[in-house]
Amino acid sequence: MGDHIRLIDQRRLPEELVLVEVHSIEKLCELISELAIRGAPALGAAGAMGVALAWVQGRGMVETASLLKATRPTAVNLAWGVDRALAAGDPVAEAVQIAVDDVALNQAIGAHGTAVVPDGARVLTHCNSGSLACVGWGTALGVIRSAHVAGRQPSVWVDETRPVLQGARLTAWELQQLGIPATLVVDSMAGSLMAAGKVDLALVGADRIAANGDVANKIGTYSLAVLARHHHIPFYVAAPTSTIDPATPAGSHIVVEQRSDSEVVEVGGVRLAPEGMIAQNWAFDITPAELVTGYITEEGISGRIH
Numbered sequence: 205m206g207d208h209i210r211l212i213d214q215r216r217l218p219e220e221l222v223l224v225e226v227h228s229i230e231k232l233c234e235l236i237s238e239l240a241i242r243g244a245p246a247l248g249a250a251g252a253m254g255v256a257l258a259w260v261q262g263r264g265m266v267e268t269a270s271l272l273k274a275t276r277p278t279a280v281n282l283a284w285g286v287d288r289a290l291a292a293g294d295p296v297a298e299a300v301q302i303a304v305d306d307v308a309l310n311q312a313i314g315a316h317g318t319a320v321v322p323d324g325a326r327v328l329t330h331c332n333s334g335s336l337a338c339v340g341w342g343t344a345l346g347v348i349r350s351a352h353v354a355g356r357q358p359s360v361w362v363d364e365t366r367p368v369l370q371g372a373r374l375t376a377w378e379l380q381q382l383g384i385p386a387t388l389v390v391d392s393m394a395g396s397l398m399a400a401g402k403v404d405l406a407l408v409g410a411d412r413i414a415a416n417g418d419v420a421n422k423i424g425t426y427s428l429a430v431l432a433r434h435h436h437i438p439f440y441v442a443a444p445t446s447t448i449d450p451a452t453p454a455g456s457h458i459v460v461e462q463r464s465d466s467e468v469v470e471v472g473g474v475r476l477a478p479e480g481m482i483a484q485n486w487a488f489d490i491t492p493a494e495l496v497t498g499y500i501t502e503e504g505i506s507g508r509i510h
């Protein structure tokens with residue numbers, strides 16, 4: 205970053221790896237809203253860089269902060285990154301520090317998380333919590349990556365993650381790059397896989413963890429947690445401590461982003477449902493703390509937030 209921000213346009217993956225240069229706050233807000241950049245820790249870094257860009261351009265930083273925060277309400281890391289840069293004497297240095305720290309934090313999450321990945325574990329994951337969702341390494345996918353590097357030989361069931369297909373497009377692509385064995389499944393296959401004894405643990409990221417341990421993550425996560433409990437399969441959440449929001453007492457207080465129904469009635473611009481069909485598109489759901497086996501953060505693994 206200097207007078208612009210460079211980021212991977214995740215909408216173009218897996219077809220092509222394209223970097224875009226961002227020169228205005230309006231463009232950054234548009235890219236965040238359209239999921240060109242997405243994933244809680246990546247949004248934290250992008251938010252901080254947005255404030256830094258405003259500072260470099262001599263633009264109102266408080267106004268910029270509220271524009272950025274309004275783009276996506278659920279991932280607390282976005283507001284966290286914006287506020288950190290806003291409070292810093294040098295927002296550029298702060299934004300760069302957030303980016304550098306993110307990779308180290310994720311590697312620490314991975315190192316701790318390897319302890320819950322048995323040899324040859326078959327891990328089910330949802331959405332994308334890898335390098336793309338962060339600045340590097342990844343959170344839940346980072347744990348799988350660390351376990352792979354440690355020789356645990358994990359394999360991954362990748363939920364396709366309707367409607368935006370972060371699993372099929374992004375997680376599948378990342379796992380291929382890393383050479384980690386992975387199999388793509390439709391989201392609704394998770395229960396059958398568990399019943400067939402083919403899942404050893406479920407591992408997901410988080411967009412916000414309330415003070416009581418309730419977890420907001422990609423829609424479909426709650427169903428997985430219920431299924432995992434029914435089948436006595438461990439269900440772990442991996443996230444940096446910046447995803448824990450002490451100001452939100454419980455999941456019921458978390459604002460769940462509602463996205464356009466076009467993401468549901470169309471796939472890749474091709475209409476699936478009949479004209480005039482209405483749809484609901486809740487981007488996230490809330491998993492109650494009681495369904496979470498453990499939280500893996502850069503500080504270690506805990507069964508409870510408090």
Ligand code: MRU
Nearest residue numbers: 242243244331333337409410422
């Ligand atoms: O709508 P998205 O793609 O931004 O949702 C992302 C997720 O739900 C991830 O699981 C979460 O941000 C954790 S990423 C390390």
